[in-house]
Amino acid sequence: MTATGATPTIVLVGHGMVGQRFLEALAERGLTATHRVVVLCEEPRPAYDRVALTSYFSGKTPEDLSMTDMAFIEKEGIELYVGDPAETIDRESRKVTARSGLVVDYDVLVLATGSYPFVPPVPNKDAEGCFVYRTIEDLLAIEEYAKAKATTGAVVGGGLLGLEAAGALKGLGLNAHIVEFAPRLMPVQVDEGGGAALLRTIADMGLSVHTGVGTQEIVTDDSGAVTGMKLSDGSELATDMVVFSAGVRPRDQLARDSGLTVGERGGITVDEQCRTVSDPHVFAIGECALAADGRVYGLVAPGYEQAETAAATIAADEASFTGADLSTKLKLLGVDVASFGDAHGATDDCLDVVYSDSRSGLYKKLVIGRDGELLGGILVGDADAYGTLRALTGSVPPVSPEQLVLPAGSGGGAQLGPSALPDEAVICSCHNVSKGTIRGAVTDHQCTTVPEVKKCTKAGTGCGSCVKVLGQLVNAELEASGVEVDKGLCGCFSQTREELYEIVLALRINKYQDVLDRYGREGARGGDGCEICKPAVGSIIASLAPTIGASGYVLDGDQAALQDSNDHFLANLQKNGSYSIVPRIPGGEITPEKLIVIGEVARDFGLYTKITGGQRIDMFGARVEQLPLIWARLVDAGFESGHAYGKALRTVKSCVGQTWCRYGVQDSVRMAIDLELRYRGLRSPHKLKSAVSGCQRECAEAQSKDFGVIATANGWNLYVAGNGGATPRHADLLAQDLSDAELIRLIDRFLMFYIRTADRLERTSTWLERIPGGLDHVRDVVVDDSLGICEELESLMAAHVANYRDEWAETINDPEKLSRFVSFVNAPDTPDPVVGFVPERDQIKPDLPLLTIGTRPLEGSAQR
Amino acid sequence: MTLAPETTTLKVQLRVDDAADDWFPVCDISALMPGRGVAALLPDGRQAALFQDRAGRLYAIDNRDPFTGAAVLSRGLIGSHQGRPFVASPLLKQRFELESGRCLDDDAVTVATYEIRTA
Numbered sequence: 002m003t004a005t006g007a008t009p010t011i012v013l014v015g016h017g018m019v020g021q022r023f024l025e026a027l028a029e030r031g032l033t034a035t036h037r038v039v040v041l042c043e044e045p046r047p048a049y050d051r052v053a054l055t056s057y058f059s060g061k062t063p064e065d066l067s068m069t070d071m072a073f074i075e076k077e078g079i080e081l082y083v084g085d086p087a088e089t090i091d092r093e094s095r096k097v098t099a100r101s102g103l104v105v106d107y108d109v110l111v112l113a114t115g116s117y118p119f120v121p122p123v124p125n126k127d128a129e130g131c132f133v134y135r136t137i138e139d140l141l142a143i144e145e146y147a148k149a150k151a152t153t154g155a156v157v158g159g160g161l162l163g164l165e166a167a168g169a170l171k172g173l174g175l176n177a178h179i180v181e182f183a184p185r186l187m188p189v190q191v192d193e194g195g196g197a198a199l200l201r202t203i204a205d206m207g208l209s210v211h212t213g214v215g216t217q218e219i220v221t222d223d224s225g226a227v228t229g230m231k232l233s234d235g236s237e238l239a240t241d242m243v244v245f246s247a248g249v250r251p252r253d254q255l256a257r258d259s260g261l262t263v264g265e266r267g268g269i270t271v272d273e274q275c276r277t278v279s280d281p282h283v284f285a286i287g288e289c290a291l292a293a294d295g296r297v298y299g300l301v302a303p304g305y306e307q308a309e310t311a312a313a314t315i316a317a318d319e320a321s322f323t324g325a326d327l328s329t330k331l332k333l334l335g336v337d338v339a340s341f342g343d344a345h346g347a348t349d350d351c352l353d354v355v356y357s358d359s360r361s362g363l364y365k366k367l368v369i370g371r372d373g374e375l376l377g378g379i380l381v382g383d384a385d386a387y388g389t390l391r392a393l394t395g396s397v398p399p400v401s402p403e404q405l406v407l408p409a410g411s412g413g414g415a416q417l418g419p420s421a422l423p424d425e426a427v428i429c430s431c432h433n434v435s436k437g438t439i440r441g442a443v444t445d446h447q448c449t450t451v452p453e454v455k456k457c458t459k460a461g462t463g464c465g466s467c468v469k470v471l472g473q474l475v476n477a478e479l480e481a482s483g484v485e486v487d488k489g490l491c492g493c494f495s496q497t498r499e500e501l502y503e504i505v506l507a508l509r510i511n512k513y514q515d516v517l518d519r520y521g522r523e524g525a526r527g528g529d530g531c532e533i534c535k536p537a538v539g540s541i542i543a544s545l546a547p548t549i550g551a552s553g554y555v556l557d558g559d560q561a562a563l564q565d566s567n568d569h570f571l572a573n574l575q576k577n578g579s580y581s582i583v584p585r586i587p588g589g590e591i592t593p594e595k596l597i598v599i600g601e602v603a604r605d606f607g608l609y610t611k612i613t614g615g616q617r618i619d620m621f622g623a624r625v626e627q628l629p630l631i632w633a634r635l636v637d638a639g640f641e642s643g644h645a646y647g648k649a650l651r652t653v654k655s656c657v658g659q660t661w662c663r664y665g666v667q668d669s670v671r672m673a674i675d676l677e678l679r680y681r682g683l684r685s686p687h688k689l690k691s692a693v694s695g696c697q698r699e700c701a702e703a704q705s706k707d708f709g710v711i712a713t714a715n716g717w718n719l720y721v722a723g724n725g726g727a728t729p730r731h732a733d734l735l736a737q738d739l740s741d742a743e744l745i746r747l748i749d750r751f752l753m754f755y756i757r758t759a760d761r762l763e764r765t766s767t768w769l770e771r772i773p774g775g776l777d778h779v780r781d782v783v784v785d786d787s788l789g790i791c792e793e794l795e796s797l798m799a800a801h802v803a804n805y806r807d808e809w810a811e812t813i814n815d816p817e818k819l820s821r822f823v824s825f826v827n828a829p830d831t832p833d834p835v836v837g838f839v840p841e842r843d844q845i846k847p848d849l850p851l852l853t854i855g856t857r858p859l860e861g862s863a864q865r
Numbered sequence: 866m867t868l869a870p871e872t873t874t875l876k877v878q879l880r881v882d883d884a885a886d887d888w889f890p891v892c893d894i895s896a897l898m899p900g901r902g903v904a905a906l907l908p909d910g911r912q913a914a915l916f917q918d919r920a921g922r923l924y925a926i927d928n929r930d931p932f933t934g935a936a937v938l939s940r941g942l943i944g945s946h947q948g949r950p951f952v953a954s955p956l957l958k959q960r961f962e963l964e965s966g967r968c969l970d971d972d973a974v975t976v977a978t979y980e981i982r983t984a
Contacts, residue, residue: 492946493944514919524948525945527919528919528945528948529900529918529919529943529944529945529950530944530945531942531944531945531946531953532941532942532943532944532953532958532960533944535900535942535944536942561898561901562898562899562900562901563900565942565955566937566940566941566942566955567955569901569940570940574937574940574955574956576933576935576956577933577934577935578935578936578937820896824904824906825903825904825905825906825912826891826892826896826903826904826905826915827890827891827892827905827906828906831906833904833912833936834910835912835929835934835935835936836935836936849934
């Protein structure tokens with residue numbers, strides 16, 4: 002193929018994701034060493050992650066999205082011309098001319114020009130305020146216009162990208178509309194049932210969806226700017242901007258101009274080696290190519306495979322691209338959507354197994370073949386099983402299909418781990434990496450972490466949807482090959498928290514130093530421990546205090562030195578060194594007299610007050626020496642510690658329940674108070690939150706709590722392992738229609754089992770996801786007593802309940818403990834001058850002119 | 866109660882001026898709890914954080930947490946890292962070596978240290 006004796010030249014036109022993958026494939030085959038490689042890139046920046054384009058609106062910068070390692074480009078000697086597209090190709094003399102006038106002779110030309118957004122030919126489609134959604138530059142323009150001129154935006158197209166675009170508009174603060182011509186959203190990927198589940202969830206998020214209508218005209222004002230759009234049903238939609246996201250078309254103009262054959266509906270016609278049918282020196286890959294199977298692939302994984310094929314062909318390896326899997330998994334606007342294999346059931350004699358719960362936006366369909374083999378499926382709302390199911394496609398699953406679609410916690414659902422997969426199962430479809438290859442990375446290439454395996458195999462570096470399965474596989478393989486994975490709590494202990502708990506309980510050790518000196522790592526024995534293991538062991542000792550003969554008071558004796566700073570001062574340290582105070586308000590029920598006391602205390606000490614999310618009142622801005630004075634008044638008025646500072650039970654929220662509410666079926670307030678008083682002061686691996694709702698309307702949000710209780714006509718339903726916060730998780734139903742006594746007994750067991758087996762700082766939600774067997778295992782243990790430990794769990798809790806004492810009442814009656822509550826050991830009456838406040842909205846806030854490393858300027862601070 | 870009086874009245878002292886042999890008395894040794902710290906106000910308005918480890922060794926560093934500006938290092942938990950004692954800030958958990966003042970989590974940051982003794 003060499004032209005004139007000089008170094009043979011490969012010219013790549015287009016530097017998108019597929020182009021970049023092609024360059025990597027050239028380098029892997031050593032072609033960058035033997036060839037001159039020239040890249041002509043039209044966009045002003047080199048290849049970036051177009052799949053993750055929308056993450057720009059959630060804070061990713063264009064730099065974060067970049068997929069181009071400039072060190073790689075340099076090392077491989079690749080000549081990359083950015084912002085300089087190819088304009089003409091002279092196939093006769095094998096020359097490409099770029100816009101800048103640069104002329105490059107080629108031996109091999111590879112076209113990876115991608116696609117362009119399709120804009121339907123409606124009147125005024127180019128008006129001011131009309132955009133497409135394809136490049137970083139498009140996003141920058143949309144953002145600028147939305148911020149300056151728009152309050153409402155409409156997206157034309159309800160496919161993948163359309164939903165992403167609509168989510169982006171909503172994120173920019175606009176009222177977002179989606180206009181889709183098909184009768185459902187994502188018509189290509191999901192069927193009618195999946196579309197309905199998706200529609201409900203998307204509509205619940207506040208997006209307006211118009212399906213089954215087409216766009217007929219863009220309406221503009223006198224200045225030519227968008228004001229609305231006319232729809233095919235005769236209605237008009239007022240909008241300030243329009244984003245077209247109605248699909249893409251292959252960008253094949255350059256090929257057409259140079260006389261290469263293109264398909265009837267576009268796309269440069271190539272053979273199975275990705276070589277154009279017209280010219281053996283020219284290849285086409287990615288979205289601009291019309292593959293040998295007659296399809297244009299718009300997904301990145303097939304594009305990558307084409308890039309590999311072209312590179313292998315150029316290197317004279319055998320490779321072919323005969324078609325690709327169209328499986329996709331996406332998180333659209335926070336909703337999981339996945340489809341794989343024969344999602345629409347096109348195979349003869351196939352049958353569907355469907356689970357549909359439109360109330361929670363769940364839809365799962367598996368397509369099963371004549372002999373029970375899995376052919377494909379659609380998952381909406383929960384696509385956790387995607388990685389495993391896709392890899393099982395083509396084989397008969399080890400459990401029945403109905404078990405695979407039932408949700409976890411329903412009693413019938415089965416979670417199939419990656420261990421069930423055969424070695425040839427494809428885990429990463431973006432890079433076509435099989436389970437066997439991943440196992441090989443661990444066993445043959447000594448990779449011991451997920452990042453190393455990613456680097457070695459490229460698995461998980463495409464769309465990322467397989468990373469969870471990848472992590473499970475790597476860990477399983479490491480354990481199987483006997484590699485030591487250090488699961489120790491910290492540098493001082495090689496044991497996990499669970500193992501330390503068992504040691505403390507079995508041997509009745511009640512001193513941290515004994516645990517460290519006898520069971521710590523070699524070099525740590527006799528030392529001071531560290532900030533990780535001291536509070537962790539302190540918490541175990543506190544949880545088991547009455548049973549192991551330790552004081553139940555966390556500031557007693559040696560225990561005091563173990564407590565985290567907040568527990569040590571029984572208050573929450575805030576950013577300027579002052580503290581906040583949260584008295585317990587069980588169930589959120591409080592008398593007017595007590596409210597007045599809180600008001601008076603806050604007023605007298607000048608504290609900032611705020612209602613918390615857990616139905617309590619937080620008072621901020623107390624200096625350390627004020628804490629005992631404040632608590633003397635609170636204890637006197639009947640308050641006790643709310644443990645807001647501890648890894649302990651925080652609150653049990655409640656709705657007003659049957660007593661007042663016309664819908665209530667049980668007395669939720671009384672139950673919440675009972676639960677809060679029962680479990681108050683219970684030290685645990687992390688904080689514990691709870692709530693009780695008086696009916697199924699769930700006003701107390703119990704399903705977002707570590708343990709949540711919802712009233713039924715027959716008693717109580719207990720939900721466990723819910724969470725709000727950064728990683729929300731709906732709680733799972735553990736048991737139904739429980740009596741008061743049954744409910745309390747089950748919670749006793751559940752909490753003590755969690756305290757016994759969780760890792761340090763592991764909330765119930767992550768704990769339940771981690772422990773082998775998950776919810777089913779926990780149910781076996783705490784409901785069916787499969788381990789025979791329920792009696793012990795109950796007696797541990799009974800001991801805690803019997804021994805509870807209020808920490809603050811204890812402290813204010815102990816002069817020795819009170820002496821610690823000073824700013825300065827040598828000047829007990831002097832307040833810390835660094836703690837200052839300034840007014841804001843009729844209250845105080847910390848005076849903090851100082852968030853850089855350097856000397857703190859005290860001037861101008863309002864001292865108090 | 867036959868303890869020698871000098872052992873019960875040992876005073877913790879800080880050297881507040883490197884040049885002069887100027888030792889500032891802070892408190893009785895009994896005010897320090899092994900594993901925890903206390904804060905002291907120095908004559909010039911600076912604040913020191915004083916610690917005693919399990920073996921009874923004493924350390925003193927500046928009380929101000931350079932990452933937040935709050936005077937809270939005395940309220941952190943102490944531990945040892947590769948045999949060297951440190952305190953973890955109770956706010957954002959950066960660790961500072963008690964002997965050198967060096968921050969173990971950010972090479973660019975160091976807090977002042979004070980000589981400390983009992984007498």
